[in-house]
Amino acid sequence: MAVKIVIGLDGTDTGERALAFARNLASQVEACELICAYVVEWSPFTFQTAEENAERHKRREEEIKVANERVVAPAVASLEAAGFKATGVVQHGDVAETLNRISNEHGGSQIIVGRVSNDGFTKRIFGSSTQNLVMHADVPVTVVG
């Protein structure tokens, strides 16, 4: 049975480093499947105007398309070119919760993410997505610096 590893991508250099680390790790495992996941940060409890609501579905489709084209598809292509079995997934939601759910749905044995370096007010209060993932994930999490 193949070992499944979920890689959290965010379109930045740290995401790329996470991808490189996962590729290196996968090369040492005999049967390994890599799942490239991109989570569009989204909360159902924000406030929007009626017009934004009416266009929400269209925007969501665009966000998924852009994330797929710019981040996920190139990552999957590069892994496949290197001879790995890889799939991609883009979902909306809370980054930590959604990555954990994707991992559970795919039977992932670990999650690899990049370290987020932003240092804002929100992070001080709620912690970063990476911290939340490390604390709440159901499988081991590797944070790549």
Next chain:
Amino acid sequence: MKRITTLCTAAAVSLTAHAASAQETMGIDEKVNQVFSDATGPFVSFIFAPFPGTEFPWIVMWLVVAATLFSIYFGFVQFRFFGHAIGLVKGDYSDPKDAGEVSHFQALATALSGTVGLGNIAGVAVAVGIGGPGATFWMILAGLLGMASKFTECTLGVKYRNEYPDGTVSGGPMYYMSKGFKELGLPGGKVLAVLFSIFCILGALGGGNMFQANQAHAQISGIFGAYPGWITGIVFAAVVFAVIVGGIKSIANVTEKVVPFMGILYVGSALIILIVNADMIGWAFGQIFQGAFTGLGVAGGMVGALIQGFKRAAFSNEAGVGSAAIAHSAVRTKEPITEGFVSLLEPLIDTVIICTMTALVIVISQQLIIDQATGNYMLNEAGTAIATVDGNTGVALTSAAFASSISWFPYVLAIAVVLFAFSTMISWSYYGLKAWTYLFGEGKVTELIFKIIFCIFVVIGAAASLGPVIDFSDAAIFAMAVVNILALYFLMKLVRQELNSYAARLKSGEIKKFEH
């Protein structure tokens, strides 16, 4: 269309006049007043006409009777599915895979931002000031019944909305009127839809725009001193333009975040006042119940209290008007009825909670003067309303009631009123736009024409005190309810089919909560 052309001409004339001179503007205002009162007087009088021999407007009875019938027809859905509605808003029944679509919470918040506003602050003071504390009882009752009207119209709004290939949606009463009637093989759906759309556009430009701009200016000039209204109008119009035409989402985002915050601050402040005066809450409810059935000396006695309470609830939560059905249509749910369940929380939040808070604070602050000898309320010199400590009425009465416990609250209240006015304008610009595109077709140019007209009316609303125009606009909003409720009577059996099917699947466990 002719009326709209007249309104546009009036707008253009008014703007030019302001640029020329204030003196000249007065002249134009008077002319516009005259033209409007002559042309629209009969319509306004008809909509707000009282039943013969009473002061009870028939339109209020129309809304309350409909709310009562819907409550009975759907087996008091507002109580049976209340817990389920809360679960839906919390996201318990939302598939995580649908994340990123409009949530039930977002649709509820958007619809609420269109109804919570001046009515909750000033309108309640008017109702309690005239009808006494007893008006609160009838207001709560009408609010609870109104939940069933919202449920009916919002379910239909989602069920019959239009979904376009680009993923955007348009929905509202005009769509369920034309499509629903067609589905049932009934004639006249299209006629009702066109009538509704015309009233909706006029209501959006008036009650949803000019009235709001006018009241916002009144609040701002109350703080900074009197200055020409067109200055407020142009600033407001520029901001509204930036949001609805320019698509500057940051402004809308800030407003949509600040408005709920103001709402929470308002309710929170009211709660603090109630907690501080906890020993008087029992007495206040005693006054409310006693006043509901005796009137406690108010003009018109018990009936006077009942009229004021019903009127305030109907005018505040817009249940039956059809506006909320437009706002809720944006949710992409597989079950249209879930949006109906969520929407029934609106009259509860708007009327039963926020309006009651205002009423309790006014009663507890003892701004209304009681005759110690009889225990009844004393009337003012004219004998039309209850005498107040400083002679305050409307928003000033609410402000004074809050200030009696929190001295600086009037400033917060003024900011809240301005923000509420702005968010109501943004919401109604969308309602009006949907009615406009229903009549004239979807398209960038068609939409732009309406949006520009809308912005022009912001300036007119803030600049002039066009009483007859505002009366007409309010009448147009309630004319929406005449057409909408008539259609709901024909279409309610479709909602019951949905309700029965959903309730059965919920009971059998086919519809279940998702793990989050």
